Amino acid sequence: MDSSTRRVYAENFKELKSALSPEDALVEANRCLWCYDAPCAKACPTHIDIPRFIKQIASGNLAGSAKTILEANALGHSCARACPVEVLCEGACVYHEWQERPIEIARLQRRATDALHQNGSRPFEPGPDNGRKAAVVGAGPAGLSCAAYLRRLGFAVTLFDREKTPGGLNTHGIAEYKMTQRVSLDEVKRLLGLGIESRLGKEIGRDIPAEKLLADFDAVFLGCGLGATRKLGIPGEGLRGVWDALSFIRFVKERNLKPLGKSRVTVVLGGGNTAVDTVTQSKRTGAERVILAYRRGREDMGAYDFEVELAKSDGAEFLWNAAPTKILGKTKVEGIEFCRTQIRQGRVVAIPGSKFKLACDRVVKAVGQEKNRSLAESLGLKTDSDGRLKADPETLGTSNPKVFAGGDAVNGGAEVVNAAADGKRAAWAIWRYLNPGLPPPPGNDYWVSTIEGRLVAPIPERGGRGHHG
Amino acid sequence: MADLSTDCAGIKSPNPFWLASAPPTNSGEQIMRAFDYGWGGAVWKTLGFDPPVINATSRYGAITIGGLKMAGFNNIELITDRPLEDNLREVAQVKKRYPKNAVIVSLMVPCEKKAWHEIVERSVDAGADGLELNFGCPHGMSERGMGAAVGQVPDYVKMVTEYVKEKSTVPVLVKLTPNITDVRYSARAARAGGADGVSLINTINSIMGVDLETMRPKFSVGGLAAHGGYCGPAVKPIALHMLSSIATDPETRGLPMSGIGGISNWADAAEFMLLGASSVQLCTAVMHYGYRIIEELTSGLSDWMDGKGFKKVSDFVGMTAPSIVGWKKLNLHHKTVSRIHPEKCIGCQLCYIACNDTAHQCIAVDRKNGSRVPYVIEEDCVGCNLCSLVCPVEGCITMEEVKTGKQPLTWEQYTAAGMAGYGEVYKRMHS
Numbered sequence: 001m002d003s004s005t006r007r008v009y010a011e012n013f014k015e016l017k018s019a020l021s022p023e024d025a026l027v028e029a030n031r032c033l034w035c036y037d038a039p040c041a042k043a044c045p046t047h048i049d050i051p052r053f054i055k056q057i058a059s060g061n062l063a064g065s066a067k068t069i070l071e072a073n074a075l076g077h078s079c080a081r082a083c084p085v086e087v088l089c090e091g092a093c094v095y096h097e098w099q100e101r102p103i104e105i106a107r108l109q110r111r112a113t114d115a116l117h118q119n120g121s122r123p124f125e126p127g128p129d130n131g132r133k134a135a136v137v138g139a140g141p142a143g144l145s146c147a148a149y150l151r152r153l154g155f156a157v158t159l160f161d162r163e164k165t166p167g168g169l170n171t172h173g174i175a176e177y178k179m180t181q182r183v184s185l186d187e188v189k190r191l192l193g194l195g196i197e198s199r200l201g202k203e204i205g206r207d208i209p210a211e212k213l214l215a216d217f218d219a220v221f222l223g224c225g226l227g228a229t230r231k232l233g234i235p236g237e238g239l240r241g242v243w244d245a246l247s248f249i250r251f252v253k254e255r256n257l258k259p260l261g262k263s264r265v266t267v268v269l270g271g272g273n274t275a276v277d278t279v280t281q282s283k284r285t286g287a288e289r290v291i292l293a294y295r296r297g298r299e300d301m302g303a304y305d306f307e308v309e310l311a312k313s314d315g316a317e318f319l320w321n322a323a324p325t326k327i328l329g330k331t332k333v334e335g336i337e338f339c340r341t342q343i344r345q346g347r348v349v350a351i352p353g354s355k356f357k358l359a360c361d362r363v364v365k366a367v368g369q370e371k372n373r374s375l376a377e378s379l380g381l382k383t384d385s386d387g388r389l390k391a392d393p394e395t396l397g398t399s400n401p402k403v404f405a406g407g408d409a410v411n412g413g414a415e416v417v418n419a420a421a422d423g424k425r426a427a428w429a430i431w432r433y434l435n436p437g438l439p440p441p442p443g444n445d446y447w448v449s450t451i452e453g454r455l456v457a458p459i460p461e462r463g464g465r466g467h468h469g
Numbered sequence: 470m471a472d473l474s475t476d477c478a479g480i481k482s483p484n485p486f487w488l489a490s491a492p493p494t495n496s497g498e499q500i501m502r503a504f505d506y507g508w509g510g511a512v513w514k515t516l517g518f519d520p521p522v523i524n525a526t527s528r529y530g531a532i533t534i535g536g537l538k539m540a541g542f543n544n545i546e547l548i549t550d551r552p553l554e555d556n557l558r559e560v561a562q563v564k565k566r567y568p569k570n571a572v573i574v575s576l577m578v579p580c581e582k583k584a585w586h587e588i589v590e591r592s593v594d595a596g597a598d599g600l601e602l603n604f605g606c607p608h609g610m611s612e613r614g615m616g617a618a619v620g621q622v623p624d625y626v627k628m629v630t631e632y633v634k635e636k637s638t639v640p641v642l643v644k645l646t647p648n649i650t651d652v653r654y655s656a657r658a659a660r661a662g663g664a665d666g667v668s669l670i671n672t673i674n675s676i677m678g679v680d681l682e683t684m685r686p687k688f689s690v691g692g693l694a695a696h697g698g699y700c701g702p703a704v705k706p707i708a709l710h711m712l713s714s715i716a717t718d719p720e721t722r723g724l725p726m727s728g729i730g731g732i733s734n735w736a737d738a739a740e741f742m743l744l745g746a747s748s749v750q751l752c753t754a755v756m757h758y759g760y761r762i763i764e765e766l767t768s769g770l771s772d773w774m775d776g777k778g779f780k781k782v783s784d785f786v787g788m789t790a791p792s793i794v795g796w797k798k799l800n801l802h803h804k805t806v807s808r809i810h811p812e813k814c815i816g817c818q819l820c821y822i823a824c825n826d827t828a829h830q831c832i833a834v835d836r837k838n839g840s841r842v843p844y845v846i847e848e849d850c851v852g853c854n855l856c857s858l859v860c861p862v863e864g865c866i867t868m869e870e871v872k873t874g875k876q877p878l879t880w881e882q883y884t885a886a887g888m889a890g891y892g893e894v895y896k897r898m899h900s
């Protein structure tokens with residue numbers, strides 16, 4: 001890395017949310033009220049017992065706290081940084097009802113898992129060998145989570161990923177100022193330490209036929225995420241200087257800015273979180289002007305408000321109701337042509353005669369990812385009209401009883417924590433599929449109880465005494 | 470502005486706030502600085518005969534509760550470790566420069582008449598406004614037959630107080646130890662010995678904890694620990710109880726008291742005073758934050774007095790004491806119930822789990838309508854207060870009186886009336 005790149009990262013890619021000092025963590029942990037049937041834990045897709053891990057921090061039991069987190073969420077270390085907590089746990093904190101700042105759950109979570117990672121201890125051991133083999137396709141959050149819980153249940157697990165570096169989008173997609181690649185890789189290392197056999201750089205369907213998995217393993221989990229960025233289908237898409245968001249972000253995350261070249265004016269196409277991440281990262285890697293252009297209006301943007309605010313505070317510009325019609329240039333991008341749009345009955349309609357041009361030297365497409373259809377096709381699995389794998393919400397079983405699926409491949413693109421929750425759910429379902437009626441081996445009860453959320457010994461309706469009869 | 474000056478057992482000071490006998494009153498230089506800040510009086514760190522004691526290291530321990538440091542504080546310090554001559558010379562200097570502030574000299578010498586006569590005489594000669602007999606120190610000195618070893622035996626309390634009163638020309642306070650079963654016996658003995666008043670409480674026997682890394686005691690002297698004296702915010706209710714039991718005991722009612730134990734702010738002080746203390750002493754809070762806290766103490770007390778229309782301290786000292794009674798005098802027909810004010814509720818459900826698991830199962834949540842706000846099943850509520858105590862939101866759960874229409878009935882009246890309807894077993898046991 002040259003010195004100017006190093007400076008860019010030191011200055012512009014500092015973590016947005018820093019670690020809490022031990023003292024601040026104690027103060028913050030003591031603010032937690034320890035709500036009963038806590039709304040934060042309900043809002044967490046993995047149902048971490050949040051009040052419990054916070055009280056463990058308050059009582060100086062960091063190791064226990066990390067365990068509480070990682071029991072419910074194998075990816076709790078990266079989730080502490082990657083999760084959009086404003087709309088999840090922290091958004092549900094009762095302090096909001098009080099017009100007060102919610103508990104900083106994510107930073108407390110990070111305090112506990114950082115400590116665990118620092119001292120390198122292993123929170124869990126694999127379960128005793130149960131004689132069954134499971135294949136997991138995709139070393140992203142869904143696959144890693146499933147593989148980790150399968151190991152705890154005693155399965156022999158082989159994890160495949162076509163990439164040489166594991167972690168999926170957790171490693172290649174999450175904005176570097178939220179979470180560095182290092183964090184994801186550290187977490188992967190801890191999870192693989194459970195005795196998961198990883199076969200990286202192996203694409204199922206190309207290097208290994210998908211059908212072979214069905215023959216060689218007792219069960220298969222598909223956590224293959226989504227496919228490449230969608231095509232625009234307009235002239236000029238092949239010009240130099242046209243990027244797809246995932247490749248662009250991947251270079252940024254790998255701290256390899258050379259291939260991206262310099263940009264005076266970057267136009268980012270799209271309205272979701274990936275588009276907004278791309279805008280912020282373009283700004284922070286030195287583009288002078290960055291314009292986000294979206295076919296619809298502000299109100300239809302899928303991106304979270306706090307992400308949009310971040311991009312705004314970085315000086316990004318926004319162009320609403322503008323659909324690209326042509327990318328201009330001879331060999332290299334020189335500009336882009338848009339037409340104005342209107343939304344009628346929810347549909348985007350071009351306004352005739354409204355075309356206009358904008359000079360720019362880089363265009364990044366962030367218009368969503370394609371569905372990953374090839375595996376579904378070769379395994380003969382049902383998908384919905386959108387191309388998402390169909391899976392039973394309770395077991396995540398697909399139309400083939402041996403095959404389970406979760407994460408982006410099923411939900412069409414959500415968050416790391418949803419993928420982690422899916423992996424956990426599927427691991428338990430795989431156990432039940434292969435061992436109907438059998439309880440999990442010792443040491444697995446707790447995480448299993450978190451799948452639907454824990455409420456131990458619920459109180460009878462309308463209080464207890466005198467109300468039973 | 471209210472007049473904060475006070476007279477405690479004949480010892481006058483410009484305000485009721487005294488520094489308790491402890492490290493904040495180790496030397497004249499410190500006490501003068503404290504008076505400059507505005508402290509009304511100071512009880513000198515306890516004096517004894519030379520050679521001075523030798524202290525151990527370390528000396529203090531504390532517990533942190535929910536982030537509050539020094540919620541409870543403990544020490545194994547002995548009396549002053551400075552020569553008697555130096556201390557007495559400084560007493561005279563302080564008195565000369567601060568004639569209006571109260572300088573009380575705390576004393577502890579062996580249980581011999583001659584010894585007490587000598588030290589009393591020298592302290593009074595140095596200019597002390599009052600004497601405080603330290604019969605409370607629970608560690609180190611008690612092993613030598615002093616401190617709590619005297620305070621725990623009412624006969625000794627009376628005897629030594631008499632020795633002192635024979636010689637002293639200034640008021641004498643007896644500082645009581647809480648390490649007894651009933652403090653009234655010590656207070657009665659002090660009064661019988663002629664004490665002008667009592668000060669209480671001294672520190673409570675305590676072991677501060679065990680280090681879970683080393684399995685050795687926390688706050689040790691090279692790995693060994695001796696019990697020390699416990700004080701600070703955690704002990705305040707114990708002190709208030711002891712104080713009020715003296716204030717309400719027919720044999721000691723009216724005996725002037727200097728209140729001590731866990732006072733951190735003006736409001737704590739006002740509570741001690743309402744229960745009968747005409748001066749208060751502080752140690753831990755000063756050791757935590759320094760002498761400067763006096764500014765908040767005096768202004769807070771003065772503002773509160775103004776708000777309540779009290780012109781002088783004696784207007785309210787002891788005002789609340791008559792409301793402290795034996796359980797048998799409580800009205801068994803008095804009824805309160807809990808009321809949850811939904812508009813203030815934040816939905817933490819702490820009241821819900823507390824009542825259902827540990828009280829009377831009369832708070833419910835209507836899960837069907839998706840609300841997190843609990844409600845009270847009033848007919849089953851026994852009015853225990855628990856829900857309102859655990860509720861984090863001020864004023865969200867109030868306890869409200871319910872008119873039962875029944876005549877007041879105390880246990881005393883109930884038993885006197887033959888306990889109609891009460892269990893036969895109980896009657897047999899008590900007949």
Ligand SMILES: Cc1cc2nc3c(=O)[nH]c(=O)nc-3n(C[C@H](O)[C@H](O)[C@H](O)COP(=O)(O)OP(=O)(O)OC[C@H]3O[C@@H](n4cnc5c(N)ncnc54)[C@H](O)[C@@H]3O)c2cc1C
Nearest residue numbers: 138140141142161162168169204224225407408414415416
């Ligand atoms: C730019 C961007 C930013 C994001 N930011 C956040 C964020 O801040 N916070 C957050 O919570 N979420 C964020 N997300 C979403 C999050 O990254 C995903 O929801 C999550 O990674 C999904 O996990 P997954 O395991 O289902 O899929 P992926 O992470 O996509 O992993 C799938 C893995 O499967 C492998 N694979 C696919 N097909 C095959 C095959 N045939 N053979 C072998 N291997 C295969 C892939 O190489 C990949 O490693 C972001 C997503 C993007 C695109």
Ligand SMILES: Cc1cc2nc3c(=O)[nH]c(=O)nc-3n(C[C@H](O)[C@H](O)[C@H](O)COP(=O)(O)O)c2cc1C
Nearest residue numbers: 489490491515544603671700701730731751752753
């Ligand atoms: C370090 C320390 C030393 C003390 N030394 C004495 C002493 O020499 N004589 C005495 O009568 N009380 C002594 N005490 C007791 C205090 O005077 C006081 O009674 C006690 O600390 C309770 O008040 P607090 O809760 O405000 O601290 C000492 C207390 C502490 C903390």
Ligand code: SF4
Nearest residue numbers: 824850851853854856
């Ligand atoms: S006062 Fe006691 S019994 Fe009544 S609702 Fe509250 S906790 Fe339950």
